[in-house]
Amino acid sequence: MATTKPEPILRVVSFYHKVTGLFHARHLMSSDAKSIALNTPQDHIAIDGDHFDRLSQRIDISTGKVVDLLPEQPSSDHEWNATDRRWQVKPEVVAREQTRRHAMLRISQLELSGIRSLRELALGEARAADRLKALDSEIAALRKSIAD
Numbered sequence: 001m002a003t004t005k006p007e008p009i010l011r012v013v014s015f016y017h018k019v020t021g022l023f024h025a026r027h028l029m030s031s032d033a034k035s036i037a038l039n040t041p042q043d044h045i046a047i048d049g050d051h052f053d054r055l056s057q058r059i060d061i062s063t064g065k066v067v068d069l070l071p072e073q074p075s076s077d078h079e080w081n082a083t084d085r086r087w088q089v090k091p092e093v094v095a096r097e098q099t100r101r102h103a104m105l106r107i108s109q110l111e112l113s114g115i116r117s118l119r120e121l122a123l124g125e126a127r128a129a130d131r132l133k134a135l136d137s138e139i140a141a142l143r144k145s146i147a148d
Contacts, residue, residue, distance in 0.1 A: 013035065014052050015044040023054035023071075029145045056085035103142045110135050110142075 010031045015024040027050040028039050040046050047059070058069040069079070071087065078087040114135045121128035 011048060012050045013046040013048055014050055015041055015046055018043050019061070021059035021061045021067075023052050023058060025054060028125050053085065100146045103146045107139050107142050110139050 003053055010029060011033075012027060012029045013036055014027050016022060017024070024041050024044055026039075026041060028036060029050075030039075030044075036046050052066060055071065056069055057066050058068045059065070068085075075081075075088050075090055077093045079090050080086075081088045114132060117128045117131040117135065121132060
């Protein structure tokens with residue numbers, strides 16, 4: 001009776017730092033335990049699985065269990081989203097930046113539209129100065145709205 005060699009079992013492993021418990025970005029898929037040892041980053045330990053979130057999880061070195069990791073807050077403009085498990089820019093900061101971008105775009109458009117009025121003013125067009133003053137007033141109001 002011929003013996004059949006069993007199919008090698010494919011393992012997927014992640015790596016975590018042996019001191020901090022932080023996951024490495026690298027994963028490895030292999031059926032050879034030797035290749036896992038050869039490809040383990042220095043000062044790291046291999047763990048079965050690739051389903052770990054290195055940005056919000058780590059290994060508790062004392063227990064060997066996966067625990068939640070709350071990364072340092074990037075800035076006071078960020079708040080923790082427990083559902084996504086990520087720091088996100090606060091909605092009011094996003095709104096303020098969007099308002100600023102729209103104002104800067106409008107200022108740019110107004111400044112470009114003033115070129116024609118400048119040409120007309122140079123040529124002696126009577127109402128060109130009024131148009132330039134109106135443009136300048138709107139630009140000033142927009143600048144004030146984003147300076148506050």
